[in-house]
Every structure is written in structure tokens, then in C-alpha cells.
Amino acid sequence: MQYLRNLKDSISTLPKVGPSATKCYSEMGIFTFSDLLSLSPRAWEDRSMIHALGELEDGMTANTLVEVVAHSYFGPKFSNKRTLKILVKDVSQKGYGRLSLVCFGRNFLEKTLKVGHIYYLYGTVSRHMGELQCSQFEMTPATEDGDFPDSFGKILPIYPLKGTLSQRIIRRDVLAILSKVDRFEEELPLSIRTKHSLLSFDEALRIWHFPPSLSSHDHARKTLAFSELFYLQLVARRRNVSLARGTSQGPSTPTKLELKFIEDLPFPLTADQMTVLKEIRKDLDSEQAMNRLLQGDVGSGKTLVAWISSLHVLSTGAQVAFMAPTELLSRQHAESAARLLEPLGIRIAFLTGSVKGKERKLLLQAIAKGNVDIIIGTHALFSKEVSFKNLRYVIIDEQHRFGVEQRLALLQKAEVPDLLLMTATPIPRTLSLTVFGNLNVSTIRTMPPQRVPIVTHLVSEGSRERMYKAISVEFKRGHQAYFVYPRIDDTGESNLRDVTNMFEFLKEHYPQVPSALIHSKLDEEEKMAILKNYQEGKLQYLVSTSVVEVGIDIPNATCMVIEHADRFGLSALHQLRGRVGRSHLQSYCFLVFGNDLTDDAKQRLKVMKESNDGFYIAEQDLVIRGPGEITGTRQSGFLRLHYASLSEDLDLIEQARKEADRILLTDPAFLTEDNSVIRRTLSESSPFEEENQEVF
Template structure:
């Protein structure tokens, strides 16, 4: 927090540090730090009228006080009000000040939840105050999210100072506000911080309450404005047009053992048309697991490489996926006379330095790698195209760093997690989207089975039977090493157990802690068919393509996200044999786990799974937001606030065209320095 802000809000350095732990760096941040719930200190409730479960404030005279030592040390006080009704107050943790405040004959107010106690109704650890010089509150008392060492009175004081300091004047034009029929921003914020007592807790918690609607709308509008401006800036940029004469792509298509689907041909044409423009391409290629995005990426790279001296970089989030791309691209491109370079964090220094020099002087024209590609010391001679696979798995800051390697480069982002409509309307509004909406004809449907882990022996028998018929199997475990908290079986233990249970089969093990060369060797054995079963952690989630693998067993499926389960399941069903995915689960199952398993059992369509995943988890995982610090929606909900999102989409272009000063002020208020993240 800036010194001038601390001074303005009369906040000590210690309090400022605590506030920063809550990501509260400015007066505006504090104004938007809204209550979790409220307490009603506006009225006194007669003790005779209280019910168990009520949270209320009572007032009475202390008629009895005792420190009890059994079953544990505690302070008990009994108060009586004018009606003659009595209530016990119990403190398990107490100080001498409590004893003084609750001395016999003192009149006190107590606020808390009424509980049924052994000696009648009671409050445990109520909030206590003296009624002297304590007028009843005029509004409900806010209870804010806080952190250790920052109490509610201090936080309330800081937020109140912020509300008095920040400029809550309307920015949006009067004409637009009238059409919206929403309260002013100032009224909305003040109402949510200090609601009048006549508003019920249910009303205040309801997202449809007008004050909430106003905040949600302003937030969604800021997001839409930022996205549209990012798109506009990109359209004003100049990238080198990459014109294709198709001589390389025709050679590749001639040697492929399959033909492109109509959907693949359509998206290739969309991408090729974009690359030929001077406007930098910013396209998302989405397609379900196994729809054939990799070959589209390869053909896109060839369009760029047909232009003299242009370099292409392909980045993937994990080493094993990047390595799969590297192997595939080498297999496809080397017969065309194109060398493919590999760059990852695990490369030896000498090899890495050689690759960096060759990238900087232009000798390497196609580089495949992990996040190592966007390190500061990696320079490109003439980067023209960036391809980012599983783009949602990278933090936004990482994607920005990579994008900035070339001046206005063309970008193709790929995702096997289809983007639900509401996300496409909001967080991906600045992208052109191409969808591969059909699977290759040789793909077989995958049967999904839910099996309790107690029937593990039956599943092992199924694995044996599958492998004896000449097929292969994956057995996926969620953790590498034992965790006391999760108590999940480890990949190593599973591998040992399976070797003991299935001695006739050759079983390999691959996990994230292995050296890349070891991983590659095991994967090569599995691909060649010399291993029957591959025990793996989720490193094989994306990019692994073994047509002969027709069975996947996923251990502790209840612990995994829907997108991850769908990705894993997509590793089978890539050949002609009927394929099965067995989801082993352990009981008891939580509500979210039950919901996930139900969805994955009932659906194979990635778009429907993504839609339901968004309902269960929210948008964070789709956006790589946790890794980035990107501005997530704090107030709006993409499931319930679609009408507000549509209004924001409608109003954003009007503001950009007619009110540029309003746009600037609105973005400064809502996004501040974070706006650049939305352009990634």
C-alpha cells in the first residue's frame, strides 16, 4: 500500500501489511471488500422470545457468575432481562476482563447464536458490550473476510475511511444508466457495507438484489471493454503476412496414413486466411480429445515455414506433452527436410546454449518446448508464429511473456477443453475461435465404468484379460509419493502391486519425477508394444497417442477434476478395438465428487462436460488464472448472470465508439494495472 494511501486512510504500517495479505492495496480495493455476512445490532430481542438457532442481541443484568473446572475450565454467567427470562453465557476461553464485565449486578448486551445447553438455553462466546453510551446500531453490522491479526473493528474502520475517500461519482452516461434501471454505484456499495435493518439476510445474500446487480454489471462491463480494446489493438497491429503456396503441406498430407476430416480442412482454411493478413492472428483452436488438433498445428506451422526465414515456436505445459509434440513433428517434418529443435528446462546447459544461439541467428526455424521457450535469455531472429497447446494450463503472465518474444506475431492457441458459451462470451471475447467438431472416422466409442476400489481384484483380472487379447492398458494414479492427508495409493506402490498380481504381464512405470530420458525410454517401450501395462501419474493426461491401448483404469477418480478425467479417458479409443475406461473410487464420496463422476459416466461430449464442469467449479481452471493472478470475476457469476453479460457486451462497443473518456475511467476504476492480462 502506497504511503499516501496509508496516510489518507489513517492506517498504520502493521495494518497495511495485514491488508496487503488480503490483496487490499488501495482505497478502491477496500471499498470493494464486501461483507461475508451481517450481524443485527439494531434491536434488543426479549430473552423470552428467542429460539434455538437464532442469532440475536439480548440485554440483561448478570444475576450469577461462576468459574467451573469440570469438564474443563470455563466461565459461566447468567443474565436476566425485564421479562424475568434468563439466559446462560458460556466462555471456554476468557480473561479477567470478562469476569469484570460480567460481574454480578452489571447490565450487558450479548450478541450470539442461541444454543440448547445442559442447563437451558445459552450463548457460547457471545460478543459482549456495556449498554452505557452504546446507542443501538442504525444499520446491520458487516462481518468481513479477514486474516490473522486483523480484527473486525480495525477492518471496518479502514473500509469506512476508504468509502469516504474514493470517488464514487457516476462514470457511465445518464442515458445508459436509465436503460439499465440499476441503482447508482455509490448507493449500491453503501447499501452492501451498511444495509438498513429492514433488509433480510436472505435478500442481502441473493445475487439478484439490485445493489449486487450493479456491481456485477460494472465488473462485466470492464471485462468486455478490456477484451474489445485488446482485439482492437491487435487489429491495429501489423504482423508479417504468411502466404502459403502449400508445397510443404501437400508433401506432408501425401505421406500421412489418414485423410483430414471435413472439420480439420475447414479450420485449416480459417487459419490460413488469418495468417495471410497483416493483422496478427489471435485464434483459439478447440476440439474434443482425439479430434486431431496436432495435425492442424503441424499444417499451420508449415504455412509459416514456407515463408523465407520465418520461425515457429510451439509451447506445451508439461515436458512429456512437449516431448510428444517434438517426436511427432520430427516424424512428420524431417522427411520434408525441416529440422525440429527441442528446448526444455531439463536440457543440459551446453545443449541449451547451442539451441539458444541457433534460435537467435535464425538457423533453427522450428522450436518445440516447455515454458523454457519464454525465458528472458531465449531470443528469436524472426519469430512469425506462436502455437500454444493446452493454453489454459499456462498462467496469463507466461502467455504474455511468450507473445512478446516477437513483435505482433501470429498466435494459435489450442485447447482440448472446449470453451462453454458463457466463457467464450466473456474471457475469450477477443479471440477468433475455430472448432473441430467431429472425430476421425476410425475412433471407437469408449465405455465408462464406475467401480468401487474394493473390487480392485476384478479390475486386475479385466486388465489381464485385455492384455492377453493383444491390447494394452493404462493404470493412472493421482500421486507420486505417499501423502498422510490424502492417503492415496502411489504410482510406485501400484506398479509393485500390479507386478505381484499380474506376473505374466510386462508393466512399466512413468511419473513426473523421472528424468526425461527415463520417461522417454518407458514411453517408447509402451508405444512399441513391448509393455502390456503402463502405470502412470497424470503426466499422460494429454498428447499420448497409442492406438493399441484400449483400457484405462483411473485410481481415485473422485479426486480428479472433470476436464482431467475426460482428457485421461481420451488416451484410449484411438484404435479399432472396443475401449473401456474404469473409474475406481473410494467412499465416502463428497457432493462435488459425486457430481463429477455422474457427469463423466453419463457424457462423452467434451462440450457438455465442459459446460457442467464450469457449473461445478467455476471458470478458474479454464483460464489458468490461479497461476497468473489474472483478474477473475469477483462478483459476477457466469452461470446466473448471463443477462447482465449480454447487456455489457451490447453497451461496450457503444462506449468505445462514443465515450472514450468514460471507457478509460471505467477501466482504471475496475482493472487498474491488471488490464494487460486480459489481452493474453
């Protein structure tokens, strides 16, 4: 018996697979026997019943025996561009009717398909000027006694193709590999297969490629998808082992410091913020260290929750580290924390790579002595020179922008740290149940009161002037705007607008409106000075790259213009749009696009036009891009799902998760006879490379 993943023979060792086919396979990411058997058909052809020519209507499929009656040509006389037409008649047991095979670019078939010979025909027909025709067809010689060949009477898979590969070649090669394996190893316990009415792995894989009926491949897919999802869950949730503090921190109730802070706020917390705070507080007070992801849409109030939960930890005399991916964002957080928390006596420090010399030395000493309560910064927080007296709580904002090693480097500066990861890119539920299965997930869905939904306009080149006029109206109302472009200057692709040239253009278009140019090549002090002027209303618009994507909160900004919006991903578009609509003022987002849109770009713009809901947008992003692109695991070997769909198989994911949790709770070492199949599979052919799975 053999595990599918252990079939490492090169595809080039198969009979009749030469250099050309090997190259085409490699372009599809197929190098081994295992790779080819993991290639899922995109559809199946039903050749199980005769469909004679005489009973076909336009768009139906012929599946019958025919005899070649005559050859003819049409097109300009005395030209080498004439097209062969082959007239055939039905000779099956249902046989009646005639059909013209139109052989565009295949005049060589005159020598191959001979008059008077019988062939098996499969192809979709159409009616043209009263004549039944077919231009896309497959013809196979009949047997010596004029009967159907082996390819009739079956359900045949339709695979993705590349180069010179044909369906016939791939089917031949798949069958060749399947015939080499007596039986594939089972991967699921018998109890699970029985409970969920699943096939054996061997049966499911063979049926998946060559099903005996169209209904049977659904059963095969369910089996293969369940197995895939089960191991994805199992491996992810095995890592869900929190460090133990040894003793509980006491009842999970708000401290006096928290209550005072909440009471002094000029607005009430939303219901979701209150719920999330309770979840975090319970984790902070438990015997196990917290490992939680806080997700919420742009502007939902995640950072405020982080500050309040910090107060809970600070009441124990511990320290808090708050890490953000950019100096611009971390500085914004530091200013926010100072404004909100310093009146309570909380000592705030800001540490980035730009803090140098004596100031840096004194700051590091203060952190090490415990004279700083909350340390806010960038990657500088996990550098070797930074040490804490009593770090207990680590908060990481925009967590997907940090690598696993970077997060671990900061966590290792504490004995038993509580970890809160925050993201404004909501995680689709299917991903939270799988890739993020080792995290507890808290969600803020409700937005602060009085927020008005942003109106999104799709702007073609022909509508550009109307957009500029609409923004001019907003300027007259005293409101502010952002103009975002994908690059800094005009070097490279000359057809893309850039911030440098467009800044000059906009200054001429709005001559009396104060503005500034901001991008990543400016030093941090200059960027902060510009943002301060913008925040104070001294500037009415910024011309920027996507550097303004996160961390900027200007309630008076009501217009966001994103040029070449088709070049941005859904997550970036939603983040950028979230820079406006942060008050009671009606805000607008203008997505400007060019003429040559890809299908994916059209889908993204349509989603942005339809919805302001970050959770819906995240789900659509999963459908459009796929899970690997979203989680950054496309190249890691993790989440290469062949049979399951994270956008459509929610019920199956739930079932697989429950089974994985049950086994990890009752038999974590897989010692029972029933679960020994899991132990053997993980040991001999793990479905996911565990060293690559730190993806959250």
C-alpha cells in the first residue's frame, strides 16, 4: 500500500511522456506522480449513453458511432486558406441523422478520417443555416467489428490543460499511475468514515478521477475534502497549547483604573467592544497565557480595546509592549496612548529605529528598570538591546505584516506572555476555523454610533472631470481629501499616474487649496509634520502613495481618490477607503480605473461598489484570490487544498474541526487502534509541512 504524497517518481518516467509533455506538466506545477494524481478535474464528460445525431438540438452533445460519407472544402477558390468539411452519418443502434464536421485549421483530417470508415464521435453540435455542424469534436476509430471503443460508456474527467497536453494524454497518464498502485493507504479512522458516510481513500481517489456515475464523484470529493480539512484542522489545533502560569490571576472583573477610563470617555463603548473586553479580560486572568486574535473593520475601535485591556494588566505591576509595522503608525498610536492614558498616570514610551544616541540609551534603561508601563514601537522592540523588567502583555497591530520570527523575538522577552494580535483585515470564518484554529478569535462588527456609510463611485477616464468637480464642492464645505497613486514618480511604466506629477497637476486644478505631497521616501519627521498640519486643518488634501493605508484618523476627511484602483487588492482598497468616513460627515470614495481590466479586477471593483462591510469583502477576497494568497502561505506548502473549498465547504470544515477537537481531547497521542491510522499518516506522510505552518 502507498500514501499518495509519497509517490515521488518523476512524471518524465511515465511511458510516452517526453520532454515536451514534461515541460508542459512542469508549467502546471506537476513534477511527480503525486502531483498529477492531485490534479483535480474541472468537469466530467458523460459518455455513458448514446446520443444519436437525429435526436440532437442546438447546443447538445453527440455521443455516437458515425460513418464518414464525404469530404468537401469551403472558402475562396484557389486559396490555401480553404477549410475542410467532413459529412458523417449516424450508424449507431439508434442511428439516423447527419452532421458536418467543420475542421478549422485541421485539413490534415482528410487523410486521417477516411470515407467509408466508422468512428466514435463525441462533440457539441450547433445548427447553422439549417445544417447541423460541429467544430470541436473528438473522433476515435471504431473496433474491428464496427463497435464502440473503450472510451465510450464512461464518465471521463476534463483536466486543466497547458501547451501540447490534451485530455487524452492526461487521462492516459493518470490511468498509468493508478494502475501502478495496488491500494492507497487509508488516512481517516474507521469511526470517522462510518459516522460521516465516507469512502476509503483508495476508492475515493480512483472514483474522483474516473467516476462510474456523475453522482459518485460528489461522494468521492466529500471524502477527499474531509480528509484534507481534518488534517488541516488537526495540525493547526495541535499547536493550540498555551503556556501555563500555574495559578489563576483571580476573578475576571474590571479594575478601578479600567472603570475610571471607561467612565471618562466622551462616548459609550459599543456592545461588541464590551463583549470583546470581557473575552480578553477572562484570558488575562486565566491560568493559561492568552493567544487571541482581535479582528474588526476599519474604524471599529480595536485600538481603544487594546488600551483598556492594557490597564487590566498594568494594575498587576506588569509592563505592556505594543508593536506596529511602521514608524508612522506606531507614532500615531503613541500619541493616542499619551492623550488617553497619561492623565491616569500611565508612563508611555515610544521606541523606533530613529530614536538614537543618549535618548535611546536612557529610554532602554528606563524600560529595563520598569520605569515605563507601555512601550510602543516598531520592529525595534524585539531587538536584542531591549529588555523588560516584567513584560506580561504583548499587543501586535496589523499582525499580518510581521513574520513569525519577529513575533517570537518579542514574545521571548517575557516569561509567560499574553498575546493579542489585531487586524483590520477581517478573517473569513472558514479561515478562522482552519488556518487560525490555534487562536481564539474576538470580533468587533458594530461601528461607533453616528457613522455614515461611505458612498463608493467607480470612475472611468471619461468621468474624471465630474469627480474633480465633486471634490471641489467638498473643499468649499471645508472638508479634506486624499489622492492616492500606486507609485512615487514616472520612472518605469509611463502609463501609470504617479504622486509627483499628479501633485503638480492638482495644484493647478485647485490653485487656492493648501496641499502636501507624502510618500515613503520622505523622512519620518517630515511625514509627521505633514500629517500634523493635515490633522490641524492647515492642509485640505494629501497626494500620497499607499503610505496612508493604515493609522491615520482625520474625522474631517470626506474624499478618498484611489487612482489605478484595479491594481490594488481588495484588502488595500478597503483599508484606504477606511481613511474617510470616520465621523458623522457623509464621505465618498472614488475608485478610478483604466480601460483594460482583468476579470479579477472587475470583481474587486464590483465588490467595493456593493459593500462597506469588511467581513463581506474578506469573504469575497477569499473567493477571488484564494486562501494561500490571503494568508501569505502560497509558497509554504500550507493550504494547498486540492479538493476542499474554504469559501464553500463551511459545513464540512465545522464537521472536520469537531472531529479533530474530539480526538485531541480524548486521545492526543493517537494511541487507540482506531486512531493509529492518524499517527501513522502524520509520521510517514504528513499532509501539511508543520515547519511551514506558522501563518497567522
